[in-house]
Amino acid sequence: MFTWKTTSFIKKNKGKEVEMRTKLKIDRIILRKMKMPLKDPFETSFGAIKDRTFMIVEIHGEGEVGYAEVVTESAPLYNEECVGTAWHVMEEFLIPLMFKNQQYIQHPDEISAIFKQIKRHYLAKSGLESAYWDLHAKLGNKSLSSILSGQKESIEVGVSIGIQTSISELLVKIDSYLTEGYRRIKLKIKPGWDYDVLREVRNHFPHIPLMADANSAYTLQDINLLKKLDEFNLLMVEQPLSHDDIIDHSILQKELNTPICLDESIHQVDDVRKALDLGSCQIINIKIGRVGGLTEAKKIHDYCLSRNIPVWCGGMLEAGLGRAHNIALASMQNFNIPGDTSPSSRYWEEDILEEPIQFSQPGMINVPKGPGIGVNVNLEKLNKYTTLLKTYDSSEF
Structure with missing residues (x-):
């Protein structure tokens, strides 16, 4: 019932084979x-x-x-x-x-x-x-990083912090993660847990790289509130509006000094093109799962690089195998913002790897050099x- 033919077996660059394609x-x-x-x-x-x-x-x-x-x-x-x-x-x-x-x-x-x-x-x-x-x-x-044309031997790591029961508890967590060496703090926000929270965080930590992730919790009716977030010198506000929207985000971005990053709205490189042409965002989050795999992730990375749009690798609470794939992807040239690929201990008492993923130095994870994703199950x-x-x-x- 299903068939597909392909005739592309060898890529060439100036007459030289750069990667054999074998079945x-x-x-x-x-x-x-x-x-x-x-x-x-x-x-x-x-x-x-x-x-x-x-x-x-x-x-x-x-x-x-x-x-x-x-x-x-x-x-x-x-x-x-x-x-x-x-x-x-x-x-x-x-x-x-x-x-x-x-x-x-x-x-x-x-x-x-x-x-x-x-x-x-x-x-x-x-x-x-x-x-x-x-x-x-x-x-x-070969390592997965090398066949993706990854250029980095280690990647910078940020941390994503969920909504807490109190601001004081959140401040303690942030201080703890900064002590561990995390190089960017991402805070989940939602209506009622947004402006006042970010104000207190910024008052306590005036210089840290800080971003807010809304997971589609707002609408254009909240534009005045979202404009107030400009006070906090955020790296970005991630997906503030609907999960499938790029139109309203273009309206919002024109009103904000803070860069909008799109996450849930982006599934393929053509979504990126449309969003950038509309002015809907200034940063793209690439998640391997959300875009259907590494092939599309590569395309999005390369397209954003061609348009001078920074990208970063988002996380989905992965166990070690998913983290290893993310590390390989984040080794590519245009991943210039610390991603969500933290060590295994951030989420798990024990991981499903022989050696859990961990910092090589504060805030940095080495890119595995072994075959494939370079970790053992x-x-x-x-x-x-x-x-x-x-x-x-x-x-x-």
Whole structure:
């Protein structure tokens, strides 16, 4: 039923081959539903999360395994996807597409073309594509960072702080994170937890790099309040208006001195083009899951670089595998703002890696140089937090 042909096997640069594209055989794909308890509840304008429910993808082929996270939630609050919908779409559509078309896949970039006929479902697509990227890099004995043309040996790290029970509690947390070396503070805001909170934070910490993330909690009726945030010399205010909007953001940006950063509104490079042409934002947050995978993330990075628009890597409360993918992405040239890719200990008492991701020096994380994402899975811990597992064998398709 589904077929896709590709004829692009080798990229050339001035007559020299820069990357061979060779086929690999996928033997099986494993989906895991995971449930891991957070160290502390994390609250945004969507609500509070105590346990993280998400998925892990394993792609087995040529004696190696590629891993990735599907950064869904148990409910469709961040976007229209959740674990249930992602599992269904992957099982019924995306996995069959990968198996039936794998003879045409020479490089991970071609997976997004194969998946294109399935509309949206970006988180589900990203999980499979990202696992293939990891497998592809491992089989080539290259780091994921290097095949993404990453240039950095380490990345700067910021921290995202959820809504607290009191301002005094928030101030204590900020002080603690600054002591640990975090290089940028992001505060979640919502109506009723915004101006007064930011005022107190700025009074106590007048010089720290500070930003506010609204997660679509406001409308243009709040424009006077949002204009008042200019007082606080913020790096940016992230996605203040609707999750699918770029029109009203263009109106708002004209009224603000503070740069607007778009997150939920951006799914593909064409969304970026439209937003920039309209003047809807000055900064773009790139999340691998939200844009459907590393291929589109690369395109957005390159396009923003061509237009001198800074980008940064957002987080989705990932466990170690997702963090490793984010680190590789954030090693690319135009990621000039500290991202949300904090050490594993920020969210987890224990991670699912052999060696948890941690600072190499205060506020910095080294980019792994080993094959693929450069981290090793702890199978005992992976199984410990797995609540559902299913294997899809290539012979079935």
